[in-house]
Amino acid sequence: MIWGTQYKVLPRCRAVGLCIPLLRRRRLHPRLRRLSSTGRGARLIPFLDLKAPYVELRAEIDAAIARVLASGWYILGPEVDAFEHEFATYVDAKHCVSLANGLDALHLALRALDVGPGDEVIVPSNTYIATWLAVSQCGATPVPVEPVESTYNLDPALIEAAITPRTKVILPVHLYGQPADMDPILAIARKHGLRVLEDGAQAHGARYKGKRIGAHSDVVAWSFYPGKNLGALGDGGAITTNDPALDDRIRVLRNYGSRVKYVNEIQGYNSRLDPIRRGAARQAEASRCVECTTRCRRTALSRRTARHRTDAAACP
Ligand SMILES: Cc1ncc(COP(=O)(O)O)c(C=O)c1O
Secondary structure (H helix, E strand, C coil), X not given: CEECCCEEEEECXXXXXXXXXXXXXXXXXXXXXXXXXXXXXXXXXXXXXXXXXXXXXHHHHHHHHHHHHHHCCCCCCHHHHHHHHHHHHHCCCCEEEEECCHHHHHHHHHHHCCCCCCCEEEEECCCXXXXXXXXXXXXXXXXXXXXXXXXXXXXXXXXXXXXXXXXXXXXXXXXXXCCCCHHHHHHHHHHHCCEEEEECCCCCCCEECCEECCCCCCEEEEECCCCCCCCECECCEEEXXXXXXXXXXXXXXXXXXXXXCCEECCCCCECCCXXXXXXXXXXXXXXXXXXHHHHHHHHHHHHHHHHHHHHHHHCC
16 A cells, blocks of 8 residues: 555554554544554555665765855756766767756657657557657657567567558657667667657666667657656756757757757757756766666566466466
8 A cells, every 4th residue: 555655554564553653643544544443553664765865875965966056057057067978978878968857858859850740659558648748749649559568668569560651759668677679669660760769767777688778769768757766856857869960959949949048949948957956866876876776676576577477377
């Protein structure tokens, strides 16, 4: 049972006496109140401890924030440039453009790939809503394709049947840190002249065939939402790419369509990262925490998948 996003409640645990008064002092969800009054006992255990990385990296993060406050650069600027360079290096891509969040990263990447009304984008039927929403924000149509059972990711064997003359982009998602099977996806894209945008929001540090997710395809969209493998101190996002034209286009799109102040070349957006939010997402943290978190989440997923299979097998 999940209470908010912060705690998991374990019914019938040993520490009943200690925990019930603690629960009563808080505002309880009615189901939890019933749980405690029936005497079944409950214990709160941390489910997602967002403070833990801060506690571990307090000195570095505090120093980074102090540096930003003293610098007078509160949007973009040298600290954000440094982060872009470090993150591009970390994921083995030539370019990184930081953005306000992961949804913007998907949306602006699609805009940069010239996706618009009348176009179709192939998306996994099983993903977070942002993947689909970014497509509809461009006025295009998301075309769902079912996942492979073993990874929950886009099934390459089903993609070709979904391609029509209006298809422009294939958008695989690397769910729970497990990379989608990129080689067959890229082969299909090449065969049909399509572009590929990867949703890497859950896959910082994950590797496909030994190479980190970051530039297997045309462009990768990232989220630095605080609960992600690489979380910021607030919303944050980015794209990485090896294509200098996409890098340039997305840089202009994120800043009101402007390269030079007050010269607005195209209809753009305001999707800029600020250096304080970026403060929590540095290379030091990336190398120390990200792969460990990704590995843990992947293991948890395989356990859950195995349990579902056992449960299904047990069904009459
Ligand atoms: C797969 C996936 N794509 C995109 C996003 C959107 O990221 P954000 O919340 O930073 O906009 C998320 C966030 O949960 C996600 O899980």
